[in-house]
Amino acid sequence: MTLKEEFFARGKLADCPIHDLHGHMGPFFGGLLHDTDPADMVAAMARAGVHLVVFCHHDALFNSSIGNRVNIEAVRRFPDRLRAWCGLNPNFPDVLEQDVASFDTHADVYAGFKMLSDYHLISITDARYASAWTHADQRNLPVLLHTWGGSPYDGPEPIRTVAERYPHAQILLGHSCHGEWDKAIQLAKDFPAISLDLCAVMDERGILERFVDELGAERIFFGTDIPWFNHHYYIGAVLGSGISDDDCRKIFYQNARRILHLSL
Amino acid sequence: MEFFDGNVAMGLPFNGGYQPAETADELLREMDNRGIQKALVWHCAQTNNFPGDGNRLLAEGIAGRERLWGCWTILPPVTGEVITPDFFAAMKRDRIAVLRAFPERHRFLLNRMVFGRFLDSAAERKIPLLLSLEKQSVSWRDVYQFLQEFPTVTCVLCDVGIWSAERYTWPLLESCPNVYLETSLVSLQQGGLEAGVRKFGARRFLFGTGFPERYPEAAMLQLLHADIPDADKKAVASGNLEHLLSQVRL
Numbered sequence: 250m251t252l253k254e255e256f257f258a259r260g261k262l263a264d265c266p267i268h269d270l271h272g273h274m275g276p277f278f279g280g281l282l283h284d285t286d287p288a289d290m291v292a293a294m295a296r297a298g299v300h301l302v303v304f305c306h307h308d309a310l311f312n313s314s315i316g317n318r319v320n321i322e323a324v325r326r327f328p329d330r331l332r333a334w335c336g337l338n339p340n341f342p343d344v345l346e347q348d349v350a351s352f353d354t355h356a357d358v359y360a361g362f363k364m365l366s367d368y369h370l371i372s373i374t375d376a377r378y379a380s381a382w383t384h385a386d387q388r389n390l391p392v393l394l395h396t397w398g399g400s401p402y403d404g405p406e407p408i409r410t411v412a413e414r415y416p417h418a419q420i421l422l423g424h425s426c427h428g429e430w431d432k433a434i435q436l437a438k439d440f441p442a443i444s445l446d447l448c449a450v451m452d453e454r455g456i457l458e459r460f461v462d463e464l465g466a467e468r469i470f471f472g473t474d475i476p477w478f479n480h481h482y483y484i485g486a487v488l489g490s491g492i493s494d495d496d497c498r499k500i501f502y503q504n505a506r507r508i509l510h511l512s513l
Numbered sequence: 514m515e516f517f518d519g520n521v522a523m524g525l526p527f528n529g530g531y532q533p534a535e536t537a538d539e540l541l542r543e544m545d546n547r548g549i550q551k552a553l554v555w556h557c558a559q560t561n562n563f564p565g566d567g568n569r570l571l572a573e574g575i576a577g578r579e580r581l582w583g584c585w586t587i588l589p590p591v592t593g594e595v596i597t598p599d600f601f602a603a604m605k606r607d608r609i610a611v612l613r614a615f616p617e618r619h620r621f622l623l624n625r626m627v628f629g630r631f632l633d634s635a636a637e638r639k640i641p642l643l644l645s646l647e648k649q650s651v652s653w654r655d656v657y658q659f660l661q662e663f664p665t666v667t668c669v670l671c672d673v674g675i676w677s678a679e680r681y682t683w684p685l686l687e688s689c690p691n692v693y694l695e696t697s698l699v700s701l702q703q704g705g706l707e708a709g710v711r712k713f714g715a716r717r718f719l720f721g722t723g724f725p726e727r728y729p730e731a732a733m734l735q736l737l738h739a740d741i742p743d744a745d746k747k748a749v750a751s752g753n754l755e756h757l758l759s760q761v762r763l
Contacts, residue, residue, distance in 0.1 A: 281679040455530075481739075482735040486731035
């Protein structure tokens with residue numbers, strides 16, 4: 250049976266453990282979300298055979314009075330299923346500096362940093378992010394960026410700037426410069442530490458196919474914005490793209506395990 | 514499980530698109546490859562340029578294909594461009610069961626002043642009207658206004674947006690018993706279909722894929738493994754749309 254046939258028949262596969270590198274958690278101002286608390290999210294993951302979600306709680310990004318504490322608490326509750334992105338909001342530089350300074354003490358919690366510059370309205374090149382970029386650059390850490398085509402904050406041009414400035418940081422282009430797909434591909438060609446993310450990409454046919462044709466599947470990561478987008482929907486979309494089963498496996502879990510240094 | 518796709522287009526999008534199905538036979542091959550048995554089809558030419566051309570191409574395309582039902586796109590009756598005195602008879606002749614409207618794209622207002630008698634007649638005949646929230650069609654504000662003016666029209670809202678739309682859709686499902694949601698983007702939302710089915714019942718949801726813009730396998734896999742009873746899955750997958758079409762009187 251093909252991977253697609255197996256997923257359609259069973260809904261989840263033990264030998265294809267999905268790793269989702271772009272998740273969130275908690276309610277959100279812009280819409281009703283479901284399965285927003287850690288236990289519900291982990292239960293939803295189980296339905297689709299999702300082994301691991303690396304997430305950043307909405308409060309860590311939008312409510313600095315709460316901040317990354319909720320990320321840490323959730324991972325400590327479900328250490329086998331969750332890891333967190335340390336969320337950064339440069340509008341509160343003191344908090345950001347504390348988050349960076351305490352990053353290493355939460356090595357069991359964090360996979361890397363998360364920047365949401367389009368919402369915070371501060372470019373990823375801004376000096377207020379410098380300590381985080383330096384920290385990531387020195388340790389080859391992943392940094393998940395929200396990226397969007399045309400954005401002056403986290404579009405292709407500022408991405409190019411930070412990729413040149415911090416060549417050892419592993420930069421994941423969340424949403425792959427949405428809409429400026431060719432520029433995202435070019436960035437990945439120009440910088441070996443840049444990878445593409447499928448979150449908010451898979452509701453449009455043809456983009457993933459273009460990524461794989463141009464780059465191969467090794468630097469494409471599965472991300473869903475869970476609890477925004479449904480895992481089965483995204484799995485079905487990847488399977489429906491017609492890329493090979495080997496490439497699907499790279500995207501579903503092999504690439505993630507490599508960048509997170511998890512044993513295969 | 515039998516899938517009846519309520520939101521699929523044939524024809525060539527004017528902006529190219531990705532591997533569309535130009536003809537009905539190509540569309541049927543795509544459906545067969547994915548395990549979709551039936552489809553309610555519209556034609557890209559209905560929005561590319563003049564809807565009348567698209568309506569004609571659709572009718573010609575689906576003629577003799579028993580697995581396909583058609584949607585025609587309407588314009589204001591007074592202009593006589595699309596809606597003619599024999600319109601409903603022509604729908605029956607050409608296996609057209611559903612209407613679509615794209616007010617933004619085609620520059621008209623979807624309201625009682627423009628469509629009063631025509632849509633009252635469509636409502637009596639139980640002809641569904643599909644409104645897309647994409648494709649330069651209508652805004653949510655337009656939808657709410659329209660449903661206040663035409664509460665008896667069977668209205669299917671499709672392409673409800675990729676970001677959670679429940680703050681828009683749930684008040685409509687609660688207040689308007691003739692409103693249904695097509696699932697190609699409801700299924701995209703984590704827990705969206707399950708929560709909607711639990712709150713409003715499975716009969717309010719109609720399976721759709723959004724092909725060729727979206728991957729049919731996405732909504733299919735989500736529905737197949739959704740956390741709802743199997744009977745509800747079957748209703749959403751095909752039974753609800755079958756029922757709506759069985760009510761149409763042309």
